[in-house]
Amino acid sequence: MTPSARLSAAIEVLDQYLSGTAAEKALTNWARRSRFAGSKDRAAVRDIVFDCLRKRGAYARIGLTGRGLVLCHAVEVCETHDEVKALFDGEGHAPSVITVEEDTNLFQMRHQASDEMMYNMPAWLCGELKASLGDDAAVVAHALTARAAVFLRVNLSRGSVNAAIKSLASDEIKTQQHELSPNALQVVENPRKVAGSAAYNSGKVELQDVASQALCFGLPAASRMLDYCAGGGGKVLAYGDANSAALFAHDANPQRLRDLEPRAKRAGVKIRVLSKKACQKAEPFDLVLCDVPCSGSGAWRRSPEGKWALTEDAFHKLLDVQQDILREAAPLVAEGGVLAFATCSVFRRENEEQIQRFCAENDGWECTFQHRFSPLDGGDGFYIAYLTRSPQG
Known part of the structure; x- marks a missing residue:
């Protein structure tokens, strides 16, 4: 053509x-x-x-x-x-x-010039972005108009970072390490060859955004870890590669988990998939990760139609769903354990304000850590908070 x-x-x-x-x-x-x-x-x-x-x-x-x-x-x-x-x-x-x-x-x-033109999102979302990021709003909005980089996570149970780099190079895929996460590689040449490469098909590398990798790398060590909104399973796979915990995965839509078994097999990680009822029978868990449904605003480089499809009504419903998931997952956490709340959003109302609301409405929980990953860091925008359950909770 x-x-x-x-x-x-x-x-x-x-x-x-x-x-x-x-x-x-x-x-x-x-x-x-x-x-x-x-x-x-x-x-x-x-x-x-x-x-x-x-x-x-x-x-x-x-x-x-x-x-x-x-x-x-x-x-x-x-x-x-x-x-x-x-x-x-x-x-x-x-x-x-x-x-x-x-x-x-x-x-x-x-x-x-108008906000919708300059920020490349509906006007009401421009307001959300400004309220959440202040002086960084415009530069983050601009960053979200660029094509997302392709990142790989090196599966250390299958080999070293250098070995993965060499294996990818043999398939004409050039990569470089990224500072945001120790096992992260950014693909700088031939990203579309990754799926057919020996490194990918042998489980040496997995596709995963660098901020998502950093989020997983920083999660606290646990003997039993449950990914409660597992989706494709990227985060529980990353956690399993860095920790010796017993791993469990659940998603409200079981169809989202259909790729987890072959991915886990390729990576050499054992993960037990649980229904909602099975999660309740298997508790308590030292660590429960809830990467909840959200606006996806931190990943709009990858899914740009999401910002044009999202309505204010749908956004408010997402906020309620996020709280529902936190309340549903909280009883699964052991005393002294951590309920980790994550979004791929840059909006305060989905992040810090949700944590404040949960702690105000639920006794026995304390926010002991929170961090934002900005699209300006190179990867997607993410937020992570640790809610620690008190022994009396």
Whole structure:
């Protein structure tokens, strides 16, 4: 496919997304209709689509359409306006020629500004971000418009960090260590080759964001650890590689755990999956981790459509769900044990204020540690707090 044809494909996908289809599904639908598109073409179209979603606020200045978003994307990545016009020449599979009205709007958009445009998120979320981050709000918002880096966690039970680096290099994957977590590697060349690499398939490395790795690395040692909102199991796998605890995993939606067994087998980690009732029978646990459902605001580089789909009503419901999970998990913690509360959010109302609320409403608990991981650190935005249960709790 030519560069122009890729832009046309991205316009088609974005129009389908704007009509109500999830971005991933829209991309899959396009790929199935476009058997001629090679792997590099599919990757390029995907990159354009997700860049447009990350910067939708700014790119929608000339109209919230697939064409409008892609046209603004082209203006940003091209060095000259003539290059943009060459891509939109209407020849073959290229998008149609830029109209006089579009040309005028493209010029004017450089002189427009609003919070939604500058922060690339709905106006009400701009308010949440400012209230949560203060002077860092604008720079974090800008960071969330960039493509997320690919990080790997070295599974030390399968070999050393240096051995993993060499193994990945043999598959033409260049990596470098990241300071945020000792076993973290950032992929700097050929990230799309990771899934087919010997290091990945032999369990030497796992895909995991560096902030998520740091969060897991810092969790207190325990003899029995339960990941209560385990999802794909990345955090319990990371904890198991660094600790000799008996490991347990639960998720309210068992389907989210479907990949845990093969991942655990590949990593050489034994994890027992528990139902809600089984968790109650198996308690107490020294450490219960609750990585609760949240806005996902710290990971909007990876899932940018989330910020446009989130409503204020849904946000308030998430806050209640988070408290419900904490109250549900609290009785599973042993006296003197830790209930670890985590989100991939940068908002105070999902983080510090939730901890304050829980401690105010539940006797016998003390917040003994809390930390924010900012997107400015290199990885996703995360929050972690330790709630310690008193012996009398």
